Amino acid sequence: MNTRSPRAPAPAFDTGHFRQALAQFATGVTVITTRLADGSFRGLTASSFNSVSLTPPLVLWSLGGSANSLPIFSGNSHYVINVLAADQAHLAKLFSTRSxxxxxxxxxxxxxxxxxxxxxATAWFECHNRSRYPEGDHVIFVGEVEHCEITPAQPLIFHGGQFRDLA
Structure with missing residues:
Protein backbone atom coordinates (compact mmCIF):
# COMPACT_ATOMS: atom_id res chain seq x y z
CA MET A 1 0.00 0.00 0.00
CA ASN A 2 1.40 3.40 -0.98
CA THR A 3 1.09 5.82 1.93
CA ARG A 4 2.64 8.81 0.14
CA SER A 5 0.54 11.32 -1.76
CA PRO A 6 1.83 13.51 -4.55
CA ARG A 7 3.50 16.67 -3.28
CA ALA A 8 1.23 19.61 -2.56
CA PRO A 9 1.83 22.91 -4.32
CA ALA A 10 4.07 25.40 -2.50
CA PRO A 11 2.19 27.18 0.31
CA ALA A 12 0.86 30.68 -0.31
CA PHE A 13 2.00 31.85 3.17
CA ASP A 14 5.21 32.14 5.17
CA THR A 15 6.22 30.15 8.25
CA GLY A 16 5.39 33.07 10.57
CA HIS A 17 1.79 33.14 9.35
CA PHE A 18 1.60 29.35 9.64
CA ARG A 19 2.89 29.52 13.22
CA GLN A 20 0.26 32.16 14.10
CA ALA A 21 -2.50 30.02 12.61
CA LEU A 22 -1.30 26.98 14.60
CA ALA A 23 -1.31 29.08 17.80
CA GLN A 24 -5.10 29.38 17.46
CA PHE A 25 -5.41 25.68 18.27
CA ALA A 26 -5.60 25.21 22.04
CA THR A 27 -3.59 22.20 23.14
CA GLY A 28 -2.50 20.46 26.28
CA VAL A 29 1.10 20.62 27.44
CA THR A 30 3.25 17.58 28.10
CA VAL A 31 6.73 16.80 29.32
CA ILE A 32 8.22 13.68 27.76
CA THR A 33 10.68 11.97 30.12
CA THR A 34 13.07 9.07 29.77
CA ARG A 35 15.97 7.37 31.55
CA LEU A 36 19.37 6.96 29.91
CA ALA A 37 21.57 3.86 30.12
CA ASP A 38 23.78 5.62 32.70
CA GLY A 39 20.74 6.14 34.98
CA SER A 40 20.36 9.87 34.35
CA PHE A 41 17.06 11.37 33.18
CA ARG A 42 16.13 13.59 30.26
CA GLY A 43 12.92 15.44 29.52
CA LEU A 44 11.46 17.98 27.14
CA THR A 45 8.30 20.01 26.80
CA ALA A 46 5.99 19.08 23.91
CA SER A 47 2.51 20.20 22.92
CA SER A 48 2.39 17.88 19.91
CA PHE A 49 0.62 14.98 21.63
CA ASN A 50 -2.37 13.04 20.35
CA SER A 51 -4.11 9.69 20.54
CA VAL A 52 -3.73 7.30 17.61
CA SER A 53 -5.53 4.06 18.51
CA LEU A 54 -7.47 2.44 21.36
CA THR A 55 -6.61 -1.13 20.29
CA PRO A 56 -3.71 -1.34 20.60
CA PRO A 57 -3.36 1.76 22.81
CA LEU A 58 -1.18 4.12 20.76
CA VAL A 59 -0.28 7.79 21.16
CA LEU A 60 1.99 10.11 19.21
CA TRP A 61 4.15 13.17 19.73
CA SER A 62 6.75 14.90 17.60
CA LEU A 63 10.22 16.32 18.03
CA GLY A 64 12.24 18.63 15.79
CA GLY A 65 14.63 16.76 13.55
CA SER A 66 17.54 18.95 14.66
CA ALA A 67 16.80 18.66 18.42
CA ASN A 68 19.80 17.65 20.55
CA SER A 69 17.59 15.13 22.34
CA LEU A 70 16.48 13.33 19.16
CA PRO A 71 19.10 10.54 19.47
CA ILE A 72 18.13 10.02 23.12
CA PHE A 73 14.42 9.54 22.44
CA SER A 74 15.00 7.64 19.20
CA GLY A 75 17.31 5.15 20.92
CA ASN A 76 15.48 4.51 24.19
CA SER A 77 12.96 1.69 24.49
CA HIS A 78 10.58 3.60 26.82
CA TYR A 79 9.45 7.07 27.76
CA VAL A 80 6.67 8.69 29.78
CA ILE A 81 4.33 11.37 28.47
CA ASN A 82 3.39 13.54 31.46
CA VAL A 83 0.27 15.69 30.84
CA LEU A 84 0.87 18.81 32.90
CA ALA A 85 -1.69 20.17 35.35
CA ALA A 86 -2.81 23.81 35.34
CA ASP A 87 -0.42 24.68 38.20
CA GLN A 88 2.62 23.21 36.42
CA ALA A 89 3.45 25.92 33.85
CA HIS A 90 6.80 26.31 35.61
CA LEU A 91 7.61 22.70 34.62
CA ALA A 92 6.76 23.40 30.98
CA LYS A 93 9.19 26.34 31.06
CA LEU A 94 11.86 24.38 32.95
CA PHE A 95 11.83 21.46 30.50
CA SER A 96 11.76 23.75 27.45
CA THR A 97 15.19 25.20 28.25
CA ARG A 98 18.57 23.54 28.01
CA SER A 99 18.94 23.35 31.76
CA ALA A 121 0.65 15.60 36.39
CA THR A 122 -3.02 15.30 35.46
CA ALA A 123 -2.27 12.11 33.49
CA TRP A 124 0.73 10.10 32.38
CA PHE A 125 1.37 7.43 29.79
CA GLU A 126 4.26 4.99 30.03
CA CYS A 127 5.09 4.05 26.45
CA HIS A 128 7.15 1.53 24.56
CA ASN A 129 8.95 3.43 21.78
CA ARG A 130 7.12 1.58 18.99
CA SER A 131 8.02 3.56 15.86
CA ARG A 132 9.38 6.81 14.48
CA TYR A 133 8.55 8.55 11.21
CA PRO A 134 10.52 11.48 9.80
CA GLU A 135 8.13 14.02 8.26
CA GLY A 136 9.11 17.53 7.21
CA ASP A 137 11.42 19.05 9.82
CA HIS A 138 10.17 16.77 12.66
CA VAL A 139 10.16 13.13 13.69
CA ILE A 140 6.82 11.64 14.75
CA PHE A 141 7.09 9.17 17.63
CA VAL A 142 4.39 6.54 18.10
CA GLY A 143 4.30 5.03 21.56
CA GLU A 144 2.46 1.90 22.62
CA VAL A 145 0.99 2.66 26.04
CA GLU A 146 1.90 0.00 28.60
CA HIS A 147 0.48 1.82 31.62
CA CYS A 148 -1.36 5.08 32.28
CA GLU A 149 -2.86 6.93 35.23
CA ILE A 150 -5.00 10.01 35.80
CA THR A 151 -5.49 12.50 38.64
CA PRO A 152 -8.36 14.93 39.24
CA ALA A 153 -6.16 17.97 38.45
CA GLN A 154 -7.19 20.38 35.68
CA PRO A 155 -4.87 20.39 32.63
CA LEU A 156 -2.49 23.12 31.54
CA ILE A 157 -3.52 24.61 28.17
CA PHE A 158 -1.36 26.41 25.60
CA HIS A 159 -3.14 28.85 23.28
CA GLY A 160 -2.04 31.95 21.42
CA GLY A 161 1.52 31.62 22.69
CA GLN A 162 0.44 31.63 26.36
CA PHE A 163 -0.20 29.09 29.10
CA ARG A 164 -3.80 29.04 30.27
CA ASP A 165 -6.13 26.92 32.35
CA LEU A 166 -9.72 25.88 31.74
CA ALA A 167 -11.04 28.55 34.11
Whole structure:
Protein backbone atom coordinates (compact mmCIF):
# COMPACT_ATOMS: atom_id res chain seq x y z
CA MET A 1 0.00 0.00 0.00
CA ASN A 2 1.40 3.40 -0.98
CA THR A 3 1.09 5.82 1.93
CA ARG A 4 2.64 8.81 0.14
CA SER A 5 0.54 11.32 -1.76
CA PRO A 6 1.83 13.51 -4.55
CA ARG A 7 3.50 16.67 -3.28
CA ALA A 8 1.23 19.61 -2.56
CA PRO A 9 1.83 22.91 -4.32
CA ALA A 10 4.07 25.40 -2.50
CA PRO A 11 2.19 27.18 0.31
CA ALA A 12 0.86 30.68 -0.31
CA PHE A 13 2.00 31.85 3.17
CA ASP A 14 5.21 32.14 5.17
CA THR A 15 6.22 30.15 8.25
CA GLY A 16 5.39 33.07 10.57
CA HIS A 17 1.79 33.14 9.35
CA PHE A 18 1.60 29.35 9.64
CA ARG A 19 2.89 29.52 13.22
CA GLN A 20 0.26 32.16 14.10
CA ALA A 21 -2.50 30.02 12.61
CA LEU A 22 -1.30 26.98 14.60
CA ALA A 23 -1.31 29.08 17.80
CA GLN A 24 -5.10 29.38 17.46
CA PHE A 25 -5.41 25.68 18.27
CA ALA A 26 -5.60 25.21 22.04
CA THR A 27 -3.59 22.20 23.14
CA GLY A 28 -2.50 20.46 26.28
CA VAL A 29 1.10 20.62 27.44
CA THR A 30 3.25 17.58 28.10
CA VAL A 31 6.73 16.80 29.32
CA ILE A 32 8.22 13.68 27.76
CA THR A 33 10.68 11.97 30.12
CA THR A 34 13.07 9.07 29.77
CA ARG A 35 15.97 7.37 31.55
CA LEU A 36 19.37 6.96 29.91
CA ALA A 37 21.57 3.86 30.12
CA ASP A 38 23.78 5.62 32.70
CA GLY A 39 20.74 6.14 34.98
CA SER A 40 20.36 9.87 34.35
CA PHE A 41 17.06 11.37 33.18
CA ARG A 42 16.13 13.59 30.26
CA GLY A 43 12.92 15.44 29.52
CA LEU A 44 11.46 17.98 27.14
CA THR A 45 8.30 20.01 26.80
CA ALA A 46 5.99 19.08 23.91
CA SER A 47 2.51 20.20 22.92
CA SER A 48 2.39 17.88 19.91
CA PHE A 49 0.62 14.98 21.63
CA ASN A 50 -2.37 13.04 20.35
CA SER A 51 -4.11 9.69 20.54
CA VAL A 52 -3.73 7.30 17.61
CA SER A 53 -5.53 4.06 18.51
CA LEU A 54 -7.47 2.44 21.36
CA THR A 55 -6.61 -1.13 20.29
CA PRO A 56 -3.71 -1.34 20.60
CA PRO A 57 -3.36 1.76 22.81
CA LEU A 58 -1.18 4.12 20.76
CA VAL A 59 -0.28 7.79 21.16
CA LEU A 60 1.99 10.11 19.21
CA TRP A 61 4.15 13.17 19.73
CA SER A 62 6.75 14.90 17.60
CA LEU A 63 10.22 16.32 18.03
CA GLY A 64 12.24 18.63 15.79
CA GLY A 65 14.63 16.76 13.55
CA SER A 66 17.54 18.95 14.66
CA ALA A 67 16.80 18.66 18.42
CA ASN A 68 19.80 17.65 20.55
CA SER A 69 17.59 15.13 22.34
CA LEU A 70 16.48 13.33 19.16
CA PRO A 71 19.10 10.54 19.47
CA ILE A 72 18.13 10.02 23.12
CA PHE A 73 14.42 9.54 22.44
CA SER A 74 15.00 7.64 19.20
CA GLY A 75 17.31 5.15 20.92
CA ASN A 76 15.48 4.51 24.19
CA SER A 77 12.96 1.69 24.49
CA HIS A 78 10.58 3.60 26.82
CA TYR A 79 9.45 7.07 27.76
CA VAL A 80 6.67 8.69 29.78
CA ILE A 81 4.33 11.37 28.47
CA ASN A 82 3.39 13.54 31.46
CA VAL A 83 0.27 15.69 30.84
CA LEU A 84 0.87 18.81 32.90
CA ALA A 85 -1.69 20.17 35.35
CA ALA A 86 -2.81 23.81 35.34
CA ASP A 87 -0.42 24.68 38.20
CA GLN A 88 2.62 23.21 36.42
CA ALA A 89 3.45 25.92 33.85
CA HIS A 90 6.80 26.31 35.61
CA LEU A 91 7.61 22.70 34.62
CA ALA A 92 6.76 23.40 30.98
CA LYS A 93 9.19 26.34 31.06
CA LEU A 94 11.86 24.38 32.95
CA PHE A 95 11.83 21.46 30.50
CA SER A 96 11.76 23.75 27.45
CA THR A 97 15.19 25.20 28.25
CA ARG A 98 18.57 23.54 28.01
CA SER A 99 18.94 23.35 31.76
CA UNK A 100 21.63 20.89 32.84
CA UNK A 101 19.42 18.84 35.14
CA UNK A 102 15.82 19.96 35.56
CA UNK A 103 15.16 16.79 37.56
CA UNK A 104 17.06 18.29 40.48
CA UNK A 105 14.25 20.83 40.84
CA UNK A 106 11.19 18.59 40.43
CA UNK A 107 9.44 15.82 42.29
CA UNK A 108 9.07 12.54 40.44
CA UNK A 109 8.62 8.83 40.97
CA UNK A 110 9.74 5.94 38.80
CA UNK A 111 7.52 3.92 36.50
CA UNK A 112 7.57 0.15 36.20
CA UNK A 113 10.40 0.40 33.67
CA UNK A 114 12.32 3.03 35.66
CA UNK A 115 11.17 6.09 33.73
CA UNK A 116 10.55 9.36 35.61
CA UNK A 117 6.89 10.31 36.20
CA UNK A 118 6.38 13.94 37.24
CA UNK A 119 4.36 14.27 40.44
CA UNK A 120 1.17 16.28 40.10
CA ALA A 121 0.65 15.60 36.39
CA THR A 122 -3.02 15.30 35.46
CA ALA A 123 -2.27 12.11 33.49
CA TRP A 124 0.73 10.10 32.38
CA PHE A 125 1.37 7.43 29.79
CA GLU A 126 4.26 4.99 30.03
CA CYS A 127 5.09 4.05 26.45
CA HIS A 128 7.15 1.53 24.56
CA ASN A 129 8.95 3.43 21.78
CA ARG A 130 7.12 1.58 18.99
CA SER A 131 8.02 3.56 15.86
CA ARG A 132 9.38 6.81 14.48
CA TYR A 133 8.55 8.55 11.21
CA PRO A 134 10.52 11.48 9.80
CA GLU A 135 8.13 14.02 8.26
CA GLY A 136 9.11 17.53 7.21
CA ASP A 137 11.42 19.05 9.82
CA HIS A 138 10.17 16.77 12.66
CA VAL A 139 10.16 13.13 13.69
CA ILE A 140 6.82 11.64 14.75
CA PHE A 141 7.09 9.17 17.63
CA VAL A 142 4.39 6.54 18.10
CA GLY A 143 4.30 5.03 21.56
CA GLU A 144 2.46 1.90 22.62
CA VAL A 145 0.99 2.66 26.04
CA GLU A 146 1.90 0.00 28.60
CA HIS A 147 0.48 1.82 31.62
CA CYS A 148 -1.36 5.08 32.28
CA GLU A 149 -2.86 6.93 35.23
CA ILE A 150 -5.00 10.01 35.80
CA THR A 151 -5.49 12.50 38.64
CA PRO A 152 -8.36 14.93 39.24
CA ALA A 153 -6.16 17.97 38.45
CA GLN A 154 -7.19 20.38 35.68
CA PRO A 155 -4.87 20.39 32.63
CA LEU A 156 -2.49 23.12 31.54
CA ILE A 157 -3.52 24.61 28.17
CA PHE A 158 -1.36 26.41 25.60
CA HIS A 159 -3.14 28.85 23.28
CA GLY A 160 -2.04 31.95 21.42
CA GLY A 161 1.52 31.62 22.69
CA GLN A 162 0.44 31.63 26.36
CA PHE A 163 -0.20 29.09 29.10
CA ARG A 164 -3.80 29.04 30.27
CA ASP A 165 -6.13 26.92 32.35
CA LEU A 166 -9.72 25.88 31.74
CA ALA A 167 -11.04 28.55 34.11
Missing amino acids: EDPFGAVEYELSRTGQPILKG
